[in-house]
Amino acid sequence: MSDRSFDVVIVGGGLAGSAAASVLARDGFEVLVLERETTFRDRVRGEWLSPWGIVELDALGLRDVADSVPRVNLITNHVGFDDTISPDRADSEEFDLATLPGGGCLAVGHPEFQEAMLRNAVEEGATVVRGAQSVLVSPAASPAVSFEHDVLDEIGGSEARLQVDKSFQFGLLRFTPKAGLNWLSSQLSNHDFGVSDCEATVERPAYDLNDTFSIEGGFGLFIEVTRDWLVIANTGVELLDEQVTDSPIVEKDYVVKGFLAINYLF
Ligand SMILES: Cc1cc2nc3c(=O)[nH]c(=O)nc-3n(C[C@H](O)[C@H](O)[C@H](O)COP(=O)(O)OP(=O)(O)OC[C@H]3O[C@@H](n4cnc5c(N)ncnc54)[C@H](O)[C@@H]3O)c2cc1C
Numbered sequence: 001m002s003d004r005s006f007d008v009v010i011v012g013g014g015l016a017g018s019a020a021a022s023v024l025a026r027d028g029f030e031v032l033v034l035e036r037e038t039t040f041r042d043r044v045r046g047e048w049l050s051p052w053g054i055v056e057l058d059a060l061g062l063r064d065v066a067d068s069v070p071r072v073n074l075i076t077n078h079v080g081f082d083d084t085i086s087p088d089r090a091d092s093e094e095f096d097l098a099t100l101p102g103g104g105c106l107a108v109g110h111p112e113f114q115e116a117m118l119r120n121a122v123e124e125g126a127t128v129v130r131g132a133q134s135v136l137v138s139p140a141a142s143p144a145v146s147f148e149h150d151v152l153d154e155i156g157g158s159e160a161r162l163q164v165d166k167s168f169q170f171g172l173l174r175f176t177p178k179a180g181l182n183w184l185s186s187q188l189s190n191h192d193f194g195v196s197d198c199e200a201t202v203e204r205p206a207y208d209l210n211d212t213f214s215i216e217g218g219f220g221l222f223i224e225v226t227r228d229w230l231v232i233a234n235t236g237v238e239l240l241d242e243q244v245t246d247s248p249i250v251e252k253d254y255v256v257k258g259f260l261a262i263n264y265l266f
Contacts, residue, residue: 005030006031007029008029008031008032011034012035013033013035013118019117022062022121022124023060025126026124032127033126033127034129035131036132037130040111040112040114043110048106049066050102050105051100051103052101053106054102054103062120065116066106066116069108069113070109071108072113077096080093083169084172084224131149135147157186157187159183159188161180161181164179165178165179172225173223174221174222176220176221176222177217178218178236179217181213182213182238183211184211186209186210186211189210190209193209193247193250203248204249207249212243212244216236216239217237220232220233228264229262229264229265230261230263231261231262233258237254237256240255
């Protein structure tokens with residue numbers, strides 16, 4: 001593989017990368033896709049493909065791929081309803097999505113859709129490498145791309161997250177405190193925070209971890225500022241396992257996380 005040359009190297013076989021790979025390979029380009037994940041996991045990245053997204057799929061000749069995903073569902077009616085919208089208001093604002101270009105929106109499992117799109121890229125002739133790690137792009141007149149490949153899935157390992165939360169509604173504001181416990185198997189702990197013998201230096205000695213646990217706490221805010229504008233915020237702190245904080249490549253005892261989104265409803 002290292003000696004092969006390609007017209008295009010795409011780093012990341014998400015929906016965008018695999019769509020580009022399908023189209024380019026179909027047009028006769030030699031395409032390589034480097035994807036980090038060996039199996040796509042559910043990472044909550046949206047399962048709602050908008051009408052204009054469907055139009056793009058049609059234009060790219062990829063609509064059949066979406067339609068082949070198990071349990072895909074074309075939604076043709078939209079009724080916006082949640083704790084802050086009364087049923088009367090929701091009913092009065094019912095919207096016929098079938099009138100839009102695309103004829104509706106698709107509810108489709110994101111990981112399953114990614115698998116189908118990447119499979120399609122292969123069928124169109126692209127070369128796909130799963131489990132590609134440490135991708136390095138060297139720009140030059142003849143650019144080079146190098147990567148490591150965990151071909152035997154040597155990292156392996158598992159992780160689990162347990163979270164409890166409770167929502168409190170104050171007028172247009174919903175406040176959701178949450179707490180969680182995370183577990184990382186020794187393989188993944190070592191992959192993320194360990195130092196192998198071959199990577200060790202005088203300043204950075206070899207370091208090995210067992211399974212690690214971390215706890216996290218935080219809160220989410222959901223504010224309906226007006227009927228059309230929403231603010232969604234999440235923040236939290238993860239307290240790292242002592243084994244992790246003792247690692248020579250970790251400087252802090254905690255990780256602060258934050259997410260802010262401002263939504264406008266069309
Ligand atoms: C919470 C949330 C909800 C969302 N809801 C919706 C929605 O309802 N509808 C909608 O249309 N959009 C939604 N989105 C946006 C949508 O998920 C993204 O626009 C879309 O996934 C982007 O696709 P992508 O292929 O560019 O990136 P990604 O889906 O992020 O794919 C990137 C790929 O690259 C791989 N990768 C990353 N780095 C490397 C590396 N260094 N080497 C090798 N591989 C690598 C990753 O493993 C991944 O497979 C949502 C996003 C979030 C976060």
